[in-house]
Amino acid sequence: MDKSATTPQVLRRANLNAVLGVMRDSSALTGTDLIEATGLTRATVIAVCDDLIRRGWVRELEAPRGPGPQKGRPARYFEFNEAAGCVLGIDVGLATTTVLVADLKGRILGRTSERFGKVTDDVAERRGTISRAVDQALAAAGMAHPAVLAVGVGLATAVDRHGNVVRGRRQWASFDLGLQTEAWKQHGWPVLLENDAKLAALAERWCGVGAGVEDLVVMLAGERIGTGLIEAGRLLHGSTGGAGEVGSLELVDGVGSQDGIAKLARLWGTELLGSGADTRIRELVGPGTTRVSARFVFEAAAAGDAGAQEILERIGRRMARVISLLATFLNPELVVIGGAVAASAAMLLPTITAELPRLTETPPRVAVSGLGDAIVATGAVRLALDYVERNALGLAPAPAPERQASSTGTRADG
Template structure:
């Protein structure tokens, strides 16, 4: 078949994409604005806008009339952010969090649920995830048919094809078959990605790393993991392993992937076992030697010398991790996120000072302000990127 036969259709799609790009970047625009931005003729711009309105992706909005203006005001157009929705899931070992967002990225609902104790069986975890998705949809007041795509972050290595990489001990906890289930039962794609990589997307989109082209995000709760953005691109590697922390076993002064929360808990509990009777003991109480990370940080803030020493040890250890990431990937900014992000602010001065011993030009170090929404926000961004790429092939709910 003559390839030129498709030229009008390809040109039409190119025009649609050009106008959509402008509509998505501004609250509302006139036909003249679109002409200036795209270089298309007025007739083409108006025809494209009418087409997008008919498809459900755009709408016409009231145009304010200037003082003394006569005649009909110029037509104004805007992207229809409620033409569909996306979901962002964060599936961890103990909990699942779900955010529902419109096509402008505004969160409209969410839900959180805990898995059965000790993780639960595969079917149990599937039920918890699907129930949390349904709860988020109900909270947002939208139906499953309104969802165009979902992104899901998991605490495991994920291949470029969106599958759990083989050979991981945690694979059974995350390889739940949800991609096929959601596709068949709900009719929308589920994109799977490593949680630390989604954290990097979130920080570059809406966090302290907003707009940064060279960025590393380290999830530092129970286990360390990192997501790397280089020249604006999220790095994956041949099998999705970029940013993995398995090599920390080889680093003197580190030795494993244990994160800040786990270290604070383990070292605080060890101090109690050894007879420490200071502020940590007061906060934990007399009947247990199990210290939480939160209480260790609180004790340090109150001046407990043992708790302060624990934080100094953690900061020194983390500085070596930061040096490794900095040396390998040369980011301008490293953001620390995860369950301990708020508490980790106390570690920043010591980490910065220690990092200067290892790196000639240290990157900026910051703590994420996105809290528990860090990974699901990145999952929302992943889903939105898919929708933006495939927008003209998707059908909004109002046309179904």
């Protein structure tokens, strides 16, 4: 290849990406602002901005008017066009799928959730449920299908570093749904697959309590424990996507299984109820039933029930052992407990924090996520945004709507 023929193209693309990157993370900027931020010449910056305006990625704003007569040519103001399209973030669990629609700055425009049928290996039914949820979320966001520039999808199974479902791993058949090839082939959307816990880690580092932390572990610990690992700012996958699966906890003394916080609370709460003990859990479940939800155990503990508090102590000690293993092997700065169970897990922190120094010489900080049950879908939004940012100049933005005086959506980072 003749390098001299490609050098101007490479330089032009680099200049476009440099300006676009600065504008994406800022509000309105002048040409002078962009010159200072990028080190490019004024002529290059203005040419690049005009090019980005033509492409639809940038819009020019009316220059603000100051008091008195204006001297000379007014400065030009430019702004990243976050409405040039949207991305989808999808969480595909075993029982439920959640879809977020976000603009190109991560502002959430629409959300919906749908439950799957009881047959978990019915590919057509599961794919159809996800497609319906996507359509509903786009309608709620007021966005059309052509506006979608990329789709991120989190799956509760192993996904390798190339974005492929790893066959033969736990429940892979329930998640190998042809989402990249069949679900939206009429739209031609780029569809990116990733493991759910790894996306939870992306979400926390983007806009959660782990924002900016270089060495981070995020645990999804509801029914089963799975972790997303970030080391020196890099998401870890392993040779076949298994990094962070912690699949041999049955070998760990004091742990014994991959059971998560919600499952343990439910199992041990049911045992407590069945023992005939005097416990507030009995009042919460009501007469005629022995089914105990995790919520009842946490509520009873908060009300001072000694049996429920002992259950949380046991869970806290068990989680401390899991975290100590991660601390010994990975030495993270922060471990975040995420997912739907996170709000309740705050009650476990005193026990975990007290236990860790006894179990490891490198105890990390431990926190609970504030992203709730949207943590995986939020990470999927970040995955899709990363794709758009890397490939912006090869994508075709949607026609820019008229600029609105105010926004109605919420940002992923609050």
